[in-house]
Amino acid sequence: xxxxxxxxxxxxxxxxxxxxxxxxxxxxxxxxxxxxxxxxxxxxxxxxxxxxxxxxxxxxxxxxxxxxxxxxxxxxxxxxxxxxxxxxxxxxxxxxxxxxxxxxxxxxxxxxxxxxxxxxxxxxxxxxxxxxxxxxxxxxxxxxxxxxxxxxxxxxxxxxxxxxxxxxxxxxxxxxxxxxxxxxxxxxxxxxxxxxxxxxxxxxxxxxxxxxxxxxxxxxxxxxxxxxxxxxxxxxxxxxxxxxxxxxxxxxxxxxxx
Amino acid sequence: xxxxxxxxxxxxxxxxxxxxxxxxxxxxxxxxxxxxxxxxxxxxxxxxxxxxxxxxxxxxxxxxxxxxxxxxxxxxxxxxxxx
Amino acid sequence: xxxxxxxxxxxxxxxxxxxxxxxxxxxxxxxxxxxxxxxxxxxxxxxxxxxxxxxxxxxxxxxxxxxxxxxxxxxxxxxxxxxxxxxxxxxxxxxxxxxxxxxxxxxxxxxxxxxxxxxxxxxxxxxxxxxxxxxxxxx
Numbered sequence: 001x002x003x004x005x006x007x008x009x010x011x012x013x014x015x016x017x018x019x020x021x022x023x024x025x026x027x028x029x030x031x032x033x034x035x036x037x038x039x040x041x042x043x044x045x046x047x048x049x050x051x052x053x054x055x056x057x058x059x060x061x062x063x064x065x066x067x068x069x070x071x072x073x074x075x076x077x078x079x080x081x082x083x084x085x086x087x088x089x090x091x092x093x094x095x096x097x098x099x100x101x102x103x104x105x106x107x108x109x110x111x112x113x114x115x116x117x118x119x120x121x122x123x124x125x126x127x128x129x130x131x132x133x134x135x136x137x138x139x140x141x142x143x144x145x146x147x148x149x150x151x152x153x154x155x156x157x158x159x160x161x162x163x164x165x166x167x168x169x170x171x172x173x174x175x176x177x178x179x180x181x182x183x184x185x186x187x188x189x190x191x192x193x194x195x196x197x198x199x200x201x202x203x204x205x206x207x208x209x210x211x212x213x214x215x216x217x218x219x220x221x222x223x224x225x226x227x228x229x230x231x232x233x234x235x236x237x238x239x240x241x242x243x244x245x246x247x248x249x250x251x252x253x254x255x256x257x258x
Numbered sequence: 259x260x261x262x263x264x265x266x267x268x269x270x271x272x273x274x275x276x277x278x279x280x281x282x283x284x285x286x287x288x289x290x291x292x293x294x295x296x297x298x299x300x301x302x303x304x305x306x307x308x309x310x311x312x313x314x315x316x317x318x319x320x321x322x323x324x325x326x327x328x329x330x331x332x333x334x335x336x337x338x339x340x341x
Numbered sequence: 342x343x344x345x346x347x348x349x350x351x352x353x354x355x356x357x358x359x360x361x362x363x364x365x366x367x368x369x370x371x372x373x374x375x376x377x378x379x380x381x382x383x384x385x386x387x388x389x390x391x392x393x394x395x396x397x398x399x400x401x402x403x404x405x406x407x408x409x410x411x412x413x414x415x416x417x418x419x420x421x422x423x424x425x426x427x428x429x430x431x432x433x434x435x436x437x438x439x440x441x442x443x444x445x446x447x448x449x450x451x452x453x454x455x456x457x458x459x460x461x462x463x464x465x466x467x468x469x470x471x472x473x474x475x476x477x478x479x480x
Binding site for chain 1: 433440
């Protein structure tokens with residue numbers, strides 16, 4: 001199919017679908033006039049029922065926790081697929097040490113960059129932890145905090161260079177973090193069943209409203225998500241970086257793991 | 259307050275279109291990062307701080323980095339291929 | 342003005358989705374194509390958050406404001422939140438597939454892709470055949 005035919009087909013589809021889209025748009029409630037009843041009820045009931053201030057976390061980890069479990073396994077599957085594809089040709093043997101490109105010059109980085117990165121890296125990680133643990137009171141949670149934690153490790157890469165980063169970040173630990181986080185979330189669903197409650201029913205003490213320790217089981221689930229997201233994203237960065245390093249060693253596959 | 263939201267929506271449409279129209283992937287990466295930033299501001303104005311935080315970390319830091327590394331990986335394949 | 346602002350978010354969502362589809366249909370580079378798919382995805386964010394917004398409401402976080410203050414729809418925000426993070430990992434998966442395509446066929450142009458053959462282990466040979474076809478690798 002040539003590009004011209006493809007664009008013509010797309011234009012045809014657009015012309016056919018546009019009246020339908022216009023009808024749907026005019027049928028929707030006007031922007032900003034009202035919200036769905038489900039959200040309204042959640043806003044009204046949940047602060048009393050679950051003792052948490054952040055409704056979004058309450059939905060993610062409690063009211064619709066089963067959906068988040070599904071999302072968690074989508075995340076796990078996507079990252080596993082990426083890592084399998086990247087490692088497939090390279091093999092697992094050489095992931096423990098940094099590969100180097102012979103042709104690329106090593107540019108010395110200035111001491112100011114190293115210093116700034118050594119200060120900013122731990123601070124970013126600290127901010128990520130803050131976002132994770134305050135999931136039930138302020139904006140934030142396992143998903144956002146996990147990504148911020150993973151970005152913190154990238155600042156270490158900026159400051160210490162690739163070899164130093166590989167020394168600090170171990171690939172197998174990241175596998176464990178990612179799988180362990182998903183396992184923790186699943187166990188949070190199964191554990192209440194031992195006491196006769198329903199799957200993922202919030203049986204832990206709910207704590208006080210607006211307190212760090214509020215929300216009961218949500219705190220544990222949030223931790224599981226944070227571990228999985230932080231481990232998964234760091235693993236992605238690491239395997240992608242590794243991919244750029246070994247291009248010149250294509251011809252001697254046996255040499256790589258030696 | 260009522261004027262800033264429509265402006266932000268229009269800005270989002272503009273930056274999204276720019277991502278499509280910039281054909282060179284190396285330049286597109288930076289447009290994607292800017293698009294992530296615009297979406298972050300829009301989400302914040304829509305009273306969604308959770309989503310804004312997530313989009314800020316993912317859309318303007320993590321994803322552009324993945325694109326950059328993918329470009330680097332593809333470029334490195336060029337000289338050594340079929341040798 | 343009021344009619345425009347009533348439907349503007351939905352129109353922007355439709356526009357973004359259409360622009361992303363146009364980019365996908367005309368793209369000559371698979372990495373650019375993945376970026377266009379991201380534009381389609383951002384259309385869903387705009388649509389969902391636009392549906393969940395209400396003028397004069399606060400964010401659905403009752404820390405500074407007492408519970409009972411009118412707030413925007415938290416369900417839409419929870420949907421978009423997980424969508425963004427899981428979508429990023431899917432972007433990574435697509436980029437890896439793109440790198441694999443480049444390694445197999447030596448090109449990032451979707452026009453130059455051929456159906457995979459049933460023969461095993463001849464990927465290298467096919468790659469070099471293509472080089473002799475007079476088609477250049479584009480980047």
